[in-house]
Amino acid sequence: MNPWVRLDTAAVPGGSDQLRLMQRGDEFSIMLGTNELMNSRLSGSEEALAQLAAGRLAGRPHPRILIGGLGMGFTLRAALAAFGADASIVVAELVPEVIAWAKGPLAPVFGTCLSDPRVSIIAGDVGSLIARAPGYDAILLDVDNGPEGVSRAENDRLYDARGLKASRAALTPGGILAVWSSGPSPSFTRRMQAAGFLTEEVRTRARSGGRGARHIIWLGEKARV
Template sequence: MIPWVHLDTAAVPGGTTQLRLKQRGDEFSIMLGTNELMNSRLSGSEQALADLAAERIGARKKPRILIGGLGMGFTLRAALASFKNDAEIVVAELVPEVVAWARGPLAEVFKGSLDDPRVRIVIDDVGRLIASSKAAYDAILLDVDNGPEGLSREENDELYELKGLHEAKAALKPGGILSVWSSGPSPLFTRRLGRAGFKAEEIPVRASTKKRGAKHMIWIATKAE
């Protein structure tokens, strides 16, 4: 078996552990401690995060999309494919090295998506962008940490608490969509979305595009018109 090769390490601002980028042949992995956050061969649920939101947005003109977390770019690439050519897609990534990896060793995985004129990359905390925005976005796609049960930094939990959900709702336009990725289910989070005033759907999605293996969870939460 081909061994894993460690390519780079990045500190997570406000966290106590580090991200590690690893490669094995044409496969890439981003690790946080002993936990694998993402793998280049498992992109199904990250793609669904954008696809499901785009289905709900429908034919809105010039939709404005905020993606929290760049990762390996699977959600971004799906958003570029699913939303119309007049869309504006803002990607907030907290760790500068992740953007550097996208333009370096992971360039083949990203397939030029960062150079699409619809895309703007912002090195910032997505929670800060959400909190400072009012009725600014048609959809907010959150693929941050490990979902509501975070791993990398305590500040990420604030996105999924009631205050953070109220801020996300305020940042959305009427009828806007909050799409949230998680490694697993969380009945508590589903109830919290309802308490925040969202109409929430909990959708299990296969991690692999081959429609088999482990399942992740996507929440589609709609703000009232």
């Protein structure tokens, strides 16, 4: 078996560990310490994040979508396919090196999605965009490992009561907040409900085709009136 090769490292603002971009043959991995945050062969649940949100917004014209976290582009590619030709998609990525990896060694994974005219990539904190740019039809958060994150303490502010209320305020009536997580969090479900979202918790598999570890996606709908 081919050994893993480290291609690059990146500091996480406010975090203590570095991200490591690893490659083994045609497989890529992004690691944080001993935790694998993402793998090029495990895209199913990240794709489901976009697909589930799009299903609840079916028929909405000119949807505006905000994605928190670029990663390996799985959610972005699925959003491009699911939301259609009239969508506008903004992706906020905190770590500039991750954007550089997408255009460099990970280009075979990303394909042509970064050059799609519907897409804007912003190097910055998705929380800042949520606070200053309301009017999104969907906010898709694939940041850290979810509400029980591991990379930086500041990410918790996306998932606490104040952060959830900010997301709700940034959504249009009937808009969807979709949150990816590597595992369950009953307390987060309660926080979403307390923030005023009609909340559904969906279990999905890490691999496409219903295989691999079980991940969680929360779907929170903002009231239409």
